[in-house]
Amino acid sequence: xDLLANNVASxxxxxxxxxxxxxxxxxxxxxxxxxxxxKVTKNKKVSxxxxxxxxxxNLKNLENVNSNKLIKKTDSLKEVLKNKEIKGVKQNKxxxxxxxxxxxxxxxxxxxxxxINETEIVSKKLKKEKKVSEDNKNTSDVSNDxxxxxxxxxxxxxxxxxxxxxxxxxxxxxxxxxxxxxxxQVCCIKIPKTPSxxxxxxxxxxxxxxxxxxALIVKDLKKGRRTDYEPTIDHFRQLxxxxxxxxxxxIIPVNQIKTEYDQFELKRNLVNSHDFFLIxxxxxxxxxxxxxxxxxxxxxxxxxxxxxxxxxxxxxxYALNKTSMQLNSNGNTQVVQVGTTSMPKCQIVxxxxxxxxxxxxxxxxxxxxxxxxxxxxxxxxxxxxxxxxKNKNEVEAPDVKPKRxxxxxxxxxxxxxxxxxxxxxxxxxxxxxxxxxxxxxDNVTVGGKSIETKIDEDDDDNSEDNDEExxxx
Numbered sequence: 001x002d003l004l005a006n007n008v009a010s011x012x013x014x015x016x017x018x019x020x021x022x023x024x025x026x027x028x029x030x031x032x033x034x035x036x037x038x039k040v041t042k043n044k045k046v047s048x049x050x051x052x053x054x055x056x057x058n059l060k061n062l063e064n065v066n067s068n069k070l071i072k073k074t075d076s077l078k079e080v081l082k083n084k085e086i087k088g089v090k091q092n093k094x095x096x097x098x099x100x101x102x103x104x105x106x107x108x109x110x111x112x113x114x115x116i117n118e119t120e121i122v123s124k125k126l127k128k129e130k131k132v133s134e135d136n137k138n139t140s141d142v143s144n145d146x147x148x149x150x151x152x153x154x155x156x157x158x159x160x161x162x163x164x165x166x167x168x169x170x171x172x173x174x175x176x177x178x179x180x181x182x183x184x185q186v187c188c189i190k191i192p193k194t195p196s197x198x199x200x201x202x203x204x205x206x207x208x209x210x211x212x213x214x215a216l217i218v219k220d221l222k223k224g225r226r227t228d229y230e231p232t233i234d235h236f237r238q239l240x241x242x243x244x245x246x247x248x249x250x251i252i253p254v255n256q257i258k259t260e261y262d263q264f265e266l267k268r269n270l271v272n273s274h275d276f277f278l279i280x281x282x283x284x285x286x287x288x289x290x291x292x293x294x295x296x297x298x299x300x301x302x303x304x305x306x307x308x309x310x311x312x313x314x315x316x317x318y319a320l321n322k323t324s325m326q327l328n329s330n331g332n333t334q335v336v337q338v339g340t341t342s343m344p345k346c347q348i349v350x351x352x353x354x355x356x357x358x359x360x361x362x363x364x365x366x367x368x369x370x371x372x373x374x375x376x377x378x379x380x381x382x383x384x385x386x387x388x389x390k391n392k393n394e395v396e397a398p399d400v401k402p403k404r405x406x407x408x409x410x411x412x413x414x415x416x417x418x419x420x421x422x423x424x425x426x427x428x429x430x431x432x433x434x435x436x437x438x439x440x441x442d443n444v445t446v447g448g449k450s451i452e453t454k455i456d457e458d459d460d461d462n463s464e465d466n467d468e469e470x471x472x473x
Contacts, residue, residue, distance in 0.1 A: 192364035
């Protein structure tokens with residue numbers, strides 16, 4: 001570096017000396033500490049030697065001035081070069097550091113990407129396992145015997161609500177905003193042998209809204225058709241006010257049903273005027289016959305409550321949370337009301353779950369005897385929720401015996417009005433059967449002679465047939 005600086009300085013000195021000599025020759029400018037030879041020649045006559053001396057002195061002064069300037073420039077150039085070298089070194093170091101950092105970043109990023117990919121794979125596996133577990137939970141919501149998918153139930157409920165809304169909008173009527181009932185249709189594999197009865201099922205969410213009309217059928221305080229039933233209405237109204245029961249709007253005594261609603265059209269008007277019916281348990285068996293088919297077809301048979309309970313409000317709420325299914329052996333389909341179109345979706349789904357739980361226990365044949373479950377309204381198509389292709393031979397035909405009281409028994413006894421040994425059996429249905437036992441020797445004396453008589457059932461039957469023929473003739 002020093003050699004380069006010296007070479008540059010020497011070249012600059014030579015150039016500047018040439019230029020300055022030329023200027024000195026051409027111009028007569030004064031320099032500090034230097035006397036121009038032109039002025040001397042004007043004033044005094046100077047010899048050639050003196051001129052040479054003056055020029056030499058001037059050159060020395062110029063060399064000293066220029067040398068100082070060159071030294072300063074060389075110093076500045078050295079500093080610039082040093083700064084450049086330092087910057088170059090720093091830049092090299094920075095480049096190396098950047099390259100190292102890039103390598104480190106690439107390795108770190110690669111590791112991070114691997115970890116992210118691994119975590120994504122693990123998360124996907126976990127999600128799949130969760131979905132499988134959720135599907136397993138959804139398929140067996142009640143127990144291991146029940147295979148019902150909750151996702152399918154939710155899809156079916158959303159579809160039936162859309163259908164109901166579409167029907168309401170298509171029918172441009174004043175009653176388009178009215179709520180519609182939603183039913184669950186149950187199809188069995190084998191038709192059970194059961195007596196006709198009502199299966200009551202408890203729901204988590206009631207079908208009754210605050211705007212619905214609820215009627216209560218009560219027992220008469222005084223018997224007789226000609227007696228006034230207004231005191232009974234006042235009595236039970238006070239009782240409901242004491243227990244703060246505001247859901248019941250009308251009270252109907254039994255005497256009023258007998259006198260005012262004895263005809264078919266009047267009963268139909270009574271069914272249409274109220275949404276739900278409750279009845280005192282002490283009168284439920286007697287009133288069910290009076291109400292007739294109109295209430296059973298409209299699925300509005302009254303649910304019984306205990307009027308003597310201490311918490312009557314709780315008893316009424318419990319009864320209004322129930323829904324009924326009519327069981328019989330006439331067909332393979334039964335219908336239950338699950339909700340209404342005004343209810344939210346989640347409540348309808350929970351009601352369906354509760355009904356499926358009760359069907360496993362109370363439906364004849366249990367869950368194994370159910371072929372399909374469908375959701376529908378009164379006019380819409382049935383949307384399937386559950387269906388099996390089980391073989392009929394795998395299911396036994398359920399035979400449900402009716403519940404009878406303890407006194408419902410057959411009685412047997414001896415019959416003394418007939419000769420010989422005879423027994424009588426009386427069934428709860430009212431059928432009477434007589435059995436006569438055969439005696440080996442029954443001796444009867446006629447005119448001093450003994451005659452052997454034998455009682456044969458066949459002979460008795462033939463004699464009865466002959467008597468019937470005579471009557472026909």
